Amino acid sequence: MKSAVKELWFNTKKPKEFINITGEVETVLAGSGIKEGLCLVNAMHITASVFINDDESGLHHDFDLWLEKLSPHEPVSRYKHNSGEINADAHMKRQIMGREVVVAVTGGVLHLGPWEQIFYGEFDGQRRKRVLVKIIGE
Secondary structure, three states, X not given: OEEEEEEEEEOOOOOOEXXXXXHHHHHHHHHHOOOXXXXXEEEOOOOEEEEEEOOOHHHHXXXXXXXXXXXXOXXXXXXOOOOOOOOHHHHHHHHHHOOEEEEEEEOOEEOOXXXXXXXXXXXXXXXXXXXEEEEEEO
């Protein structure tokens, strides 16, 4: 069995952002030489997420509104975590959107369904953060 590992780094321009990273993950897979296996994509920070969904701006807008309803940023005084930082809502948003995805690798490509893309979700950005890509297989 072979494995390949790469860290992707992000520093978003906005505090909250959704970035399509499918192409970057496909590049890691192509360089690995692995044809059959599994690909793990994992957010390595507790205020960021990795998820699979459609790359459609209206949907991303809806995600943003939905997440803000579930875990609003303001007022920050509502959260006990906000004793030095003011990012408790970002931790909650990460719980909702998830920390990682696993995608099958078939014939040397990501075995995604129609319209599926891999996204990095940032909820406390404007600083350097990473995503782990680990591929195992033959």
